[in-house]
Each structure stands twice: as structure tokens, then as C-alpha cells.
Amino acid sequence: MAPTAPATTERGVRRRLPAARRRAQLLDSAAELLVEGGPEAVTMEGVAARAGVSKALGYRYFDNADGLLLAVADREMVEVAARVSTAISSATTFEDALRTSLGAWFDVLSERGTTIVVIMTSPTLAGPLGDRRRELRNAVGRYYGVRAAEAFGLTPHLADMATTILLAGLEGVIDCWLDRRIPRRELVDAYTTMCMAAFQALADEPPVIGEPNPSRAD
Numbered sequence: 001m002a003p004t005a006p007a008t009t010e011r012g013v014r015r016r017l018p019a020a021r022r023r024a025q026l027l028d029s030a031a032e033l034l035v036e037g038g039p040e041a042v043t044m045e046g047v048a049a050r051a052g053v054s055k056a057l058g059y060r061y062f063d064n065a066d067g068l069l070l071a072v073a074d075r076e077m078v079e080v081a082a083r084v085s086t087a088i089s090s091a092t093t094f095e096d097a098l099r100t101s102l103g104a105w106f107d108v109l110s111e112r113g114t115t116i117v118v119i120m121t122s123p124t125l126a127g128p129l130g131d132r133r134r135e136l137r138n139a140v141g142r143y144y145g146v147r148a149a150e151a152f153g154l155t156p157h158l159a160d161m162a163t164t165i166l167l168a169g170l171e172g173v174i175d176c177w178l179d180r181r182i183p184r185r186e187l188v189d190a191y192t193t194m195c196m197a198a199f200q201a202l203a204d205e206p207p208v209i210g211e212p213n214p215s216r217a218d
Contacts, residue, residue: 026047029050031115033047034069035115073132073136076116097147098195106184109177117178162198162202169191169194173191
């Protein structure tokens with residue numbers, strides 16, 4: 001994403017942007033810094049410099065860098081949620097929902113993915129942004145946990161636990177796609193197959209929740 005230049009007139013004098021466009025400009029600049037240097041690189045001073053505006057102007061739109069980062073995360077996640085929601089609206093089975101939602105997720109990553117990847121996988125996310133990432137993961141886990149419970153006859157507790165574990169595997173999917181260049185179709189097939197097999201195995205032989213397994217020698 002190229003840096004956003006300040007708006008100017010023909011005489012080279014900066015003109016005032018509408019509030020919505022100025023806010024979007026600041027978010028774009030923050031997203032660039034986030035991708036380049038991680039969350040710690042996003043400061044009010046740095047964002048203002050990247051956007052070509054004064055630091056004081058940045059504070060007219062955001063209280064601090066944490067608020068700016070939250071706004072970036074929310075903007076990206078709203079786009080992901082909208083795409084996934086549209087994709088799964090016509091899904092008739094749990095497997096269809098998994099495949100179509102993962103396909104929609106890849107579409108968004110292809111278009112604007114570096115920012116989302118950092119938000120999802122950065123080990124240094126803390127504070128409000130880290131809390132927001134956990135909230136998002138929990139919300140996704142609850143949604144698919146309910147659907148898995150219905151599809152496989154699992155208890156809500158077991159479905160929620162399994163879904164949380166399986167969602168953690170999405171970081172591996174990102175790694176395989178970005179770093180190892182494995183085709184997305186192959187990854188969608190592999191991840192969906194693994195999820196379906198895991199849920200079916202739990203349905204066939206539920207674990208004894210809260211008690212040790214006597215067959216294991218821990």
C-alpha cells in the first residue's frame with residue numbers, strides 16, 4: 001500500500017478533506033505502519049507524519065495510538081465478517097459453511113491481507129488490541145461451535161472446546177499459504193477435511209470431560 005499524500009490544490013496548498021476521508025487516510029497510514037513494523041510502530045506522531053498532517057489533527061479523530069489500532073482492526077474485521085456472512089448465507093451443511101467461509105477469508109486476504117495477517121498473528125499484540133483479537137476469536141468460535149454442536153450432536157462445551165482448538169490452526173493455514181506458497185484450494189480442502197474428521201471423531205467417542213482418561217499413563 002503506497003503512502004497517502006496530503007490533498008493539495010493546483011497551487012500546492014493543502015486543502016481540508018471531509019472528515020470521513022481524513023479519518024480513512026489516518027487509518028490507511030496506521031495500517032501501513034502496522035504492516036511495516038508491528039503494533040509498536042504505530043504512534044500518533046508516526047501516523048501523522050505518514051499522512052502528511054499535524055499530530056494535533058490526528059488527536060481530533062483518535063484519543064491515542066491504541067484507539068487508532070482498534071479502529072484499524074475493526075475496519076478490517078468488519079470487511080471479513082461481511083464477506084464471510086455473505087458466503088455462508090447459502091450454505092446448507094456445516095461442511096459447506098466451512099468451505100465457503102474459508103474461501104471468502106482467502107479472498108479478503110488476497111485483496112488486503114497483510115494488515116489482517118498482522119492483526120491475527122502478531123505475538124506482540126497486547127492491551128486493547130490484544131483484547132479485541134480475543135473477542136473476535138471468541139465470537140467466531142461461538143458461532144462455529146453452535147453449528148458444530150448441531151451438525152454432530154456434540155455438547156456445547158465439547159463443540160466450543162474443539163472449535164477453539166481448530167481455529168488456532170488458521171495461523172498454520174496462513175503460514176502455508178504465504179510462506180510455503182501452497183495453493184489455497186489445497187489448503188481449503190485439507191483444513192475442512194481435518195475439521196470434519198475431528199468433529200466426527202469426537203461425536204463417535206466423546207472424551208470424559210473433567211476426568212482423567214484411564215487408558216493414558218500420564
